[in-house]
Amino acid sequence: MTQTETPIISVRDLTKSFGKLQVLNGIDLDLMPGELLSLIGPSGSGKSTLIRCLNMLEIPTSGMFRFKGLEVRRKFRSEGEQIGVGDLRRRVGMVFQHFNLFPHLTVLQNITKGPLVVLKQDAAEAEATAMTLLDEVGLAEKRDVYPTHLSGGQKQRVAIARALAMKPDVLLLDEVTSALDPELVGEVLQVIRRLAETGMTMVLVTHEMSFAADTASRIIFMEQGRIAETGSPEELLHNPKSERLQNFLARFHA
């Protein structure tokens, strides 16, 4: 690795336990700028827990965690050379399976709230950015609508715009199409695909194997809290080494 290539996120021997249940068993991961990393694996293998550790929504039990070379401290505020959880989260965006839009705010307010409150942008700037993003996800005309009046696909596109409004260095997406009706999946994947083309660094948990095959620069197969196999889509999806991965993939080709 050369000096110019500092990973955006770097973790070593990361573990996470819930009480006695150890969910992550020593994860090593370097996320490079511009990468689209796809996490696949059976349900319960720890994909969500891992991705939620990457913005400290879950605080890891042990292990090393660096963001752009800076050590991440387990407190909200940054201090000295260490970056705090608050600063980490504003630079690592997250999109959830169930959208989690703010129901008491309009589409536009959902997107501007973070920039206004956290980044202290002025109203005009925040609104301009939000409108550009809404345009990009094709929902400019919904700016004054409340989330209840949107379809699932529209909600998820707003949620992506909300995360992007913080101008994050990475976007984490956890099964963002799993709660959608099948006919609405495409419009959300289209937005992600276009984001990938702009060079946005992303970590994507997904069951959309063909989408992962098309867009991912690297795929990680997780099992029982470990990274069981990793490689390019070509290597992993077309020439799976382990029997487990072969079995896992067989279910999607049926």
Added chain:
Amino acid sequence: MYHWDFYTVLQSFDLFLIGIWATFIYTVGSIAIGVVVGLLTCFARLSRFPALRILARSYQELFRCTPLLVQILWAYYALPMVLGFSISNTTAGLLTLSLYVGSFYAEIFRGGINAVDKGQREAAAAIGMSGPQSMRYIIMPQAVKKMLPAFINQSVIQVKNTSLLYAISIAELTYMTSVVNSETYRPLESYTLAAIMYFCMLFPLTQIADQFERRMRRSD
């Protein structure tokens, strides 16, 4: 056949007005203080400091598990013996009513906050909001809507509870009604009128609470 005579009673209408005014003042005053006490107690119970949680919980249970009338009498007659100086019936009454309603408000506030989906807190955290920012801009606005019907109901009960101040001779509506009665010897008319006055104050409030509840169920 009883001969109704509201005329005599109504001649003392100014006494009723004094009572209504006092009832209003004690209600509004104790609700205002109660909201502050309730909020503090609610945040204490949600805090990560066990000592604060236990303290808040103890206060709540103390006031929720003893009769308000006993609390009022205790504050006026017993508390001065503990303190070593006397306190006015106004202070004792207002203090007790406030702490009493505050213990219930705290529970209502806590319920409202806990009723907000935990995904909301996570979404707020994910855009870098601090705990207080998330509480102020994301959780509270949603929690207030959820707690409003229960809050209004508790406040309606509070109006009625001011009548217990009768026991320490505070000139609220019930006490003033007893004054009218002793002057006119017309208990039926006096107390009927008092009941009607309470009803006219409270009925609109319960209707508002119902309205909110219905509107909320529709928007869910």
